[in-house]
Amino acid sequence: MKRILITGANGFLGQKLVELLAHRPGIELVATARGNSRLSFSEGYTYHSMDITDRRAVLDLIASVRPHVVIHGAAMTDADKCEVQKNDCWKHNVHAVEYIIEACRGINAFLLHISTDFIFDGTGGPYIETAKANPISFYGWSKQAGEAALRHSGLRWAIARTMLVYGPASNLSRSNIILWVKKSLEEGKKISVVTDQWRSPTLVDDLAMGCYLIVDKEAEGVFHISGKEMLTPYDIAVKTATCFGLDTSLIDQATASTFTQRARRPPRTGFIVEKAHAVLGYNPHTFEEGMARLVSQTKDSIL
Ligand SMILES: NC(=O)C1=CN([C@@H]2O[C@H](COP(=O)(O)OP(=O)(O)OC[C@H]3O[C@@H](n4cnc5c(N)ncnc54)[C@H](OP(=O)(O)O)[C@@H]3O)[C@@H](O)[C@H]2O)C=CC1
C-alpha cells in the first residue's frame, strides 16, 4: 500500500485528486485542507484539517501519518491578491513549502509540488522544463522560490508545472476561466477578454492524472503538465460560449494594456509537454475534447 497525503484537498486540483485516488487499488489516501472538508463524498480516504502555514501542525500531522508520498497542492493562488498581500503570499507559497519539506525529510517521503507558468516572463513560450525562469509578478516570484526550496531540499522530489486549469468544480474559493465566462454570459453580462496572451489551457482531470503518473512512478525532476494547444483567453471565451450555446456578442476583445490586473500576466507562456509524454505516458485531452466533456457533465448538472 502506498500512503499518499494531499494538501489543499478542498481546492480545484485537490478535489480532483481525491476523486481520482480515493478508490484506486494500492493507494491509501489522506486528504488535508484548511478547516472542514468541502469534499463531496467521504469514502475511500481519511480527512485531517491542516493549515500549511502552521509549522508545528504540518510537522506533527505528517510525522503521525507517515505518508510515502506528499502531493502539495495548497497555495495562495490568486495572483492579484498575492501582489497586494505579499507577506501572506510568501508565507503560503514559500515558508509553507519549507515546512512540508522539513516534514518529508523526517520520514524520507517523496514530495510532488505544483508550480506554474507564471515563473516565466512570457516572452519565449511555449517553454520546456529547463527554460530560464524570470517571473514578472509576486505570485510568480513566490512560486519560483517554492521550486528553489525543493531543488535544495535533498529529498526525492518532483515539480509539476501547470497553467490555466479549467473544468467543473463546486465549493471552490476561486473560479476558473470556463466557469466565469459561462456564468457571466448566462447572466447576460458583457465581458472583456484579452487577445494578446497565449496559454496552453489544462483540463483539471489531465492535471490530476499527470500528478498520479508522477507519484506512481516516483519520477523525479520537473514536468510540464498542461494541454498542448496555444490559445488566447479570448479564443477560450468564444469557444466556451459556442459550446454552451451562449451569446458570443457579449464578449469584447481587450488587450493587456486596456484590461489591467494588479499582477502582470506573462504574455506568451504555453508548455511543451514532450518530457511528460515520454517519461510518464502523459497524454492530455485536446481543448475540444475537454470542452465536450464539460458540456456532457453540465447535462448531469455538475457545472
Ligand atoms: N488553477 C490554475 O490555473 C493553476 C494552479 N497552479 C498551482 O496548482 C496548485 C493547485 O491550485 P488550484 O487547486 O488550482 O488552486 P485553488 O485555489 O483551488 O486551491 C488551493 C487550495 O489551497 C488551500 N489553502 C490556501 N491556504 C491554505 C492554508 N493556509 N492551509 C491549507 N490550505 C490552504 C485553499 O484553501 P481554501 O479552499 O480554504 O481557500 C485551496 O483549497 C497551486 O500550487 C497553484 O499555484 C499552477 C498553475 C495554474
Ligand SMILES: Cc1cn([C@H]2C[C@H](O)[C@@H](COP(=O)(O)OP(=O)(O)O[C@H]3O[C@@H](C)C(=O)[C@@H](O)[C@H]3O)O2)c(=O)[nH]c1=O
Ligand atoms: C477575469 C478576466 C481575465 N482575463 C484574462 C486574464 C488571464 O490571462 C486569463 C485568466 O485569468 P484568471 O484570473 O482566471 O487566471 P490567472 O490568474 O491569469 O491564471 C493563473 O492562475 C494562476 C493560479 C496560475 O498559476 C496561472 O498558471 C494561471 O492559470 O483571462 C480577461 O481577459 N478578462 C477577465 O475579465
